Amino acid sequence: MASVVSKPDPRDAQLGRARVTDTDELRQFYAELGAHNADAFWNRANAIEPWEPQSRYNPTLWKYAEMRELCLRAVELVRPEDAGRRVVTLLNDSDAGRANTAVCGWLFSGLQAMRPGEITPAHKHTASAHRFIMEGGGAYTVVDGHHITLGKNDYVLTPNGCWHDHGVAADGQLSIWQDGLDIPLMNCMESNFYAVYDAPAQTPGFPADDLPLSYGGAMQPDGVEAWARPFSPTMVYRWEQVRDAIWNFAKVSDGSPFDGHIMRYSNPRTGGWALQTMGAHMQMLKGGLHTRAHRHTGNVVYNVAQGRGYSVIGGRRFDWAEHDIFCVPAWAWHEHVNLDASEEAFLFSFNDFPVMEALGVRIEEALEDKDGRQQVQA
Known part of the structure; x- marks a missing residue:
């Protein structure tokens, strides 16, 4: 040995x-x-037992203009009913990423494109999933019989163990979204199950958007059975509500020196994360903002909801524009810059922070020297 x-x-x-x-x-x-x-x-x-975390993953950037073309080629080449899920998988630029089918750490991500009238056949799995809608119109998902409509920059949950199928209405538009799942984590723990529904799609058993309409506001509904499932009943977080919430937050707060104005997608019943194994945030960088650098345990995958700028990750500069995707591996120094002096930039992100917190190992550290800024490598 x-x-x-x-x-x-x-x-x-x-x-x-x-x-x-x-x-x-x-x-x-x-x-x-x-x-x-x-x-x-x-x-x-x-x-x-290293002195500090040593990630096997590298900062990686996927340009949306390039990935979109590949998604459209996948649409032409493969039928969704043959692929099961017609997803272009994002592999971290590392041996670990390719070996574990991971975007970063124990997280999976990919881009899924669907044309009007297409569906992804109904199924369920142990892995939790969530999606960020990048473009299109008429997209929807059905989760355990709840039909949920989806629009650009909406964030939607597909909790583990729930039957779910996706599609685009016949009168909709070509739609593309980013999938995020904890498949590598479930496989690492050897706990992944998968099942196929007994029909291509579920028949909705509730009024359309019943869950977000019931739980998507600041108030809780009375007169209905109490929500007892371990994930958020909101199910979808609408972009307009999320954007307005951050704008209102910015009126009364200076925000974080590391992330600008950042808010989590939370479970309104508990105030905690929306899912048990993956968390998500939306953050706003005011015009011209250059944040300070910090690092933390846990991996983060970003999707640029709006704006243009760059991030410095482990001393390397990564320039981004709308719907580019990039990742920050665990314990990597990172900072963000909004290159537009007058317009806000918005970054959606998902992470494995709930797992770090449940295990008691979520740790964060600020860069103290060089005024909190990294030296960018040539």
């Missing part, structure tokens, strides 16, 4: 870290351990 090799770190040469010098006798001992499917912990300790 080969020992794990890690890059030498001068901090490891101290009491409390593994610093054993190999000898012929030890090498023979390691071979004997290997024959019994075992190893010496000190050969692996420094690699599997």
Whole structure:
């Protein structure tokens, strides 16, 4: 059994870290351990217990103009009923991303395009899912019999274990949205199940948009059965309401030095995250804003809802425009810049923060030197 090799770190040469010098006798001992499917912990300790998080993923940017063309080619080449889900998968620019079918960390993402009259056959799975609508009209989803209409920049939930199908009305427009799922996490935990519905699509059992109309405001409905499921009953968060909420927040707050004015998509029943394993935010960068750099445990995938600018991630500059997608791996320094001096930029993002918080390992740190700004690599 080969020992794990890690890059030498001068901090490891101290009491409390593994610093054993190999000898012929030890090498023979390691071979004997290997024959019994075992190893010496000190050969692996420094690699599997790093001083700080070491992500296997890289900051990656997907330009929407390029990805949109690929989505349209997929529409021409493959029928949705044959693909199951006709999604162009976003793979992180790393060996881990390709091996785990991950956009960043244990998160999956892809772009799905549908023409008027098309459907994605109904199914369910252990993985939780959510979607951010990027363009089109007449799109909808049906989740456990609840029909939900979708518009540009809306954010919609597909909680784990729920039957769901998607489509675009016959009189609608070509629609494209970004999918986000925790498939890599479920597969890592070896807990993923998948099932196909006994019909191509569900027959809605409730009035259209009944859940967002009941739970999408600041008040809670009385006279109906109490919502007891572990995800948000709102199901869809309309762009106009989200944008207005951030504008109102900006009237009374300076916002975050790291994220501008940022608000989470929350469960109105609990105030917590809308889903159990993935969280999401919308943030607004005022005209000309250049945020300070920080880093945190947990991975974040961004979609530019509006505006143009750039982000510095791990010392590298990534320029973005509307509906470009980029990711920030765990523990990577990052800061954002709105290049428009007079117009706000809006960034939608989703993350694995609920998992970090449930495990008690969500940690955040500000960059203290260089006025909180990174030095950009050439």
